[in-house]
Amino acid sequence: MPAMRVRFAPSPTGALHIGGARAALYNWLMARGSGGTMVLRIEDTDRERSTPENVEQILDALRWLGLEADEGPISQVARSERHQEVLRRLLDDGHAYRSTATGEDVKVYKAQHGADRGFRGTPENEGAVRLHVPGDGATVVHDLIRGDTTFQHVHLDDPVIARGDGTALYNFAVAVDDADAAITHVVRGEDHLSNTPKQLLVYVAMGVQPPLFAHLPLLLGPDGKKLSKRHGAASVQELRDAGYLPAAVRNYLALLGWGDSDDETLISTDELVRRFDVARVSKNPARFDEQKLRWMNGRYLRELSLDELTADLEAFTGREGLRAAAEISREKIQTLADFWPLCGFIFDGPAQDDEKARGKWLTDAGRAALTDVHAALTAITAWDLASIETALQGVVASREAKPKDVFQPVRVALAGTAVSPGIFETLHVVGRDESLSRIRAAASG
RNA sequence: GCCGCUAUCGUCCAGGGGACUAGGACGCCGCCCUCUCACGGCGGAAACCCGGGUUCGAAUCCCGGUAGCGGUACCA
Numbered sequence: 001m002p003a004m005r006v007r008f009a010p011s012p013t014g015a016l017h018i019g020g021a022r023a024a025l026y027n028w029l030m031a032r033g034s035g036g037t038m039v040l041r042i043e044d045t046d047r048e049r050s051t052p053e054n055v056e057q058i059l060d061a062l063r064w065l066g067l068e069a070d071e072g073p074i075s076q077v078a079r080s081e082r083h084q085e086v087l088r089r090l091l092d093d094g095h096a097y098r099s100t101a102t103g104e105d106v107k108v109y110k111a112q113h114g115a116d117r118g119f120r121g122t123p124e125n126e127g128a129v130r131l132h133v134p135g136d137g138a139t140v141v142h143d144l145i146r147g148d149t150t151f152q153h154v155h156l157d158d159p160v161i162a163r164g165d166g167t168a169l170y171n172f173a174v175a176v177d178d179a180d181a182a183i184t185h186v187v188r189g190e191d192h193l194s195n196t197p198k199q200l201l202v203y204v205a206m207g208v209q210p211p212l213f214a215h216l217p218l219l220l221g222p223d224g225k226k227l228s229k230r231h232g233a234a235s236v237q238e239l240r241d242a243g244y245l246p247a248a249v250r251n252y253l254a255l256l257g258w259g260d261s262d263d264e265t266l267i268s269t270d271e272l273v274r275r276f277d278v279a280r281v282s283k284n285p286a287r288f289d290e291q292k293l294r295w296m297n298g299r300y301l302r303e304l305s306l307d308e309l310t311a312d313l314e315a316f317t318g319r320e321g322l323r324a325a326a327e328i329s330r331e332k333i334q335t336l337a338d339f340w341p342l343c344g345f346i347f348d349g350p351a352q353d354d355e356k357a358r359g360k361w362l363t364d365a366g367r368a369a370l371t372d373v374h375a376a377l378t379a380i381t382a383w384d385l386a387s388i389e390t391a392l393q394g395v396v397a398s399r400e401a402k403p404k405d406v407f408q409p410v411r412v413a414l415a416g417t418a419v420s421p422g423i424f425e426t427l428h429v430v431g432r433d434e435s436l437s438r439i440r441a442a443a444s445g
Numbered sequence: 446g447c448c449g450c451u452a453u454c455g456u457c458c459a460g461g462g463g464a465c466u467a468g469g470a471c472g473c474c475g476c477c478c479u480c481u482c483a484c485g486g487c488g489g490a491a492a493c494c495c496g497g498g499u500u501c502g503a504a505u506c507c508c509g510g511u512a513g514c515g516g517u518a519c520c521a
Contacts, residue, residue, distance in 0.1 A: 011521045046520055103518060110517085115447050128519045146450070155448050155517095163519040170521050194449055194516035217451080218514070226514085252457095255470090259458035263469035282458075285514065289456050292471040302484080331484045342482085357481095392480090407480035419482045 004036035005184045008062075008069065009174070011043040012054035015235035016061040017227060018288055019189060019219040022253045026216065027187050028067045029254070029276040039181050040069035043076050045173055061236035065246050066269075071181075076173050079180075083168035086176050086206060087129060087161070095205035096161060100127035106157055119157035129162035131172070131201055139197040144185070144214040145281050151197040159198045171195055175202035178211060187214040187278060190285075214278045217257055217285045224287060234288070243316060243337030244293065248300040252293045257286045266299055298334035306330075313339050319347070324429045328421040343421065346430055350416030350438060357418040362442055366409035369399060370443035373410055374436060383432045389424045413442030 006027040010020050031038040040062070044050035055073070062068055090096040099121035106119045121130050133156045141149045161172035168176075178186060193215040203210040221227045227234045239249055247269060254272050255265065258281045267275070301309065309330060310323045316336040325343045333339050345351055362370075376391040396406045407423045414435060420426050427435050 009521090013521070043521060049520075106517095110447075130519095149449070151449075157517075160519050165519085167519090169519070174521085189515090190450065191515055192521090195521090215450085220514085222456080224513075256457065259469095261459070263459060265458085265470045284451055286458090287456060289471070292457065295471055298484085332482060334483090396480095403480050405480095411481060415481095417481090421482090423480055 002034065004030050004034045005039065005182055006030050006036065006187060007039040007041055007178065007181065007183050008067075009041040009043050009177075009188070010058050011046065011049075012051060012058060013046065013049040014054060015237055016058045017219075017235045018239070018253065019227060020058075021061065021065060021067075021236050021249070022219060022256060023188055023216060024062060024065070024067050025250060025253050026258075026276070026278060026281070028069075029273055030185065030187065030278055031070065032273045033276055036184075037070045039074070039183065040072035041074050041076060041177060041181070042072075043170065043174070045076050045168060045170060047077070057237065061240075064240055065236060065249065067250075074177075076177060079173070079177060080168060082180065083162075083173055083176055084166065087166070087168065087172075090131070090161075090205050091129065094132070096129050096131050097121065097123035098127045099124055099130050099158075100164075101130075110157075115155060118153070118155055121158055126164070128160045128164045129166075130158040131161050131198070131205065133158050133201060139200050141193065141196045141200065141213055143193070144212055144279050146193075146215060146283060149193065156197060159201075161202070171198045172202055175199040175210075176206070179203060179206060179208045183211045185212050185214060185278070188216065190215045190218050214281065217282055219256065220285050220287045222287055222289060227288060241337075243335030243339075244297050245300045245304075245312070245336075248293065248297040251300070252296050256288065257282050266296070294334045301333060301335075302330055304330075312336055325421075328425040328429060332421060342419070345415040345417070345420070346426070350412075350414060350442075352416060354412075354417040357412050357416070361408045361412045361418065362445065365405065366412075367443045367445075369395065369401065369406045370409050370413055370439050372399060373406065374439045374443060377427075377432075377436060377439070383428065385424050385428050388427050392424065409442070410439065413439045 008020075008024040008027045010016060010024075016024075027038050030036065042050075042055055042058075044055070059073065087096070091098070101119070101121045109119045118133060120133070120135075134153045136153055138150050138152045139156075141151070143149060159171055160169060162168050196213060196215075200210055219227055221234070236249075250269050250272065251267055254267065254276065258276065260275055260277065260280055304312065306323065306327055310326045313322050313326050313336060314320055317340055322339075325346050326339070329339055329343050332342055372395045373392060376395050377388070380387040380391050392406060392410070393403075395401075396403050399406065408418060411420050411423055411426070412418060414420065414423075414426055414430055421429075430438070
């Protein structure tokens with residue numbers, strides 16, 4: 001694969017959402033897979049909506065995802081002088097003209113002419129700058145995913161490429177910046193497909209060879225509607241807060257809109273770099289289904305070493321000394337956020353709010369079993385897994401009870417709920433004195 | 446309205462003229478394992494949007510319809 005120069009060009013009008021994260025990932029995979037370069041450009045020409053906080057947040061999200069760029073970030077507004085230069089040239093050689101026509105004027109014009117003729121302004125000495133679209137012919141977008149798409153010039157309006165105050169607009173700045181950065185492949189969301197002919201016309205006016213394009217299908221919420229805050233973890237920040245691992249998010253996002261001929265589901269990032277092929281990206285919009293991400297994250301969590309898991313858990317919860325609890329919880333959690341609800345009782349004491357569990361297991365029989373357990377555990381000399389298990393099984397045998405009639409009361413005594421890691425492991429981690437004290441309390445309560 | 450893109454299980458992806466009795470994964474259901482919840486194992490239900498055409502043969506190619514989405518900004 002020849003070295004590619006790709007770019008990720010988010011606009012800092014909000015947090016980086018998963019659609020943007022996927023675009024960044026695909027670009028990054030293409031760059032890494034080809035020995036190429038990924039450029040990060042911040043499309044901040046909308047001064048009203050762009051904020052430095054959003055830029056920081058996007059950078060932070062990219063860093064967390066492990067998708068850092070090779071060049072940039074470069075601010076689009078910082079390039080305004082260059083935009084002015086190209087603008088002057090286009091004005092001088094007649095590729096563009098000034099016009100005071102407003103959006104309202106265009107609308108009226110369109111209402112009259114329908115699809116017969118796109119809006120063509122009359123050159124004036126002031127106003128916004130519009131690009132001349134040829135009267136006939138067509139512009140063809142060569143798209144790696146969708147093939148060729150033809151746009152007839154008669155359907156296109158002369159696009160405004162700079163405001164009345166002279167500042168560049170997106171469809172112009174993006175073409176100039178991509179051309180100057182020698183971008184070879186523009187990979188971005190499908191919402192840009194209809195704008196591509198305008199950008200292509202800017203390349204023509206500049207006399208520059210355009211890059212290849214690949215327009216990614218859009219990402220939708222679980223309900224098939226456009227992704228928004230009400231869809232839960234729709235931004236990278238929210239994914240992080242929900243306790244997902246970057247590697248799992250990369251794997252999941254890679255498969256949301258792409259798959260190759262084998263049916264592998266768990267694919268490491270290295271493998272992704274090797275296998276990803278933008279031409280195989282799906283054409284249909286995909287829904288973001290957090291259930292599958294949860295499952296996948298659980299798989300990644302279980303592949304972590306105990307050291308890694310402990311470090312991640314401690315960073316996530318802000319607590320220390322989690323190693324032993326991490327070990328006994330790993331088969332039971334799917335996200336880092338699942339850990340504390342499952343294991344918090346080890347450190348903070350039994351949950352107090354599960355009346356149902358107490359009612360069901362701390363019955364007279366349950367408390368009698370706890371009294372026996374307390375005696376059996378008091379008698380053992382070493383607080384290790386084997387001794388604990390032997391002691392508890394002894395109680396089961398002597399009471400001629402079913403295992404759960406002994407174990408569940410112990411679980412509720414320790415955790416306050418009916419769900420916890422394995423009971424022997426839990427006793428072991430909670431420790432002898434604390435375990436005995438909780439059992440005594442529950443037995444007499 | 447106009448321009449454009451898209452259409453395979455509930456979801457994501459594979460299959461792109463005969464190998465399709467349509468494959469894998471998540472989810473769901475059942476069974477096994479089992480001290481709870483999980484993990485793991487085994488099994489199951491579950492889809493080619495509709496209508497024409499081309500062809501000996503269509504999920505696959507073509508046309509139309511429908512639906513969804515995008516664009517149609519002095520937003521990006």
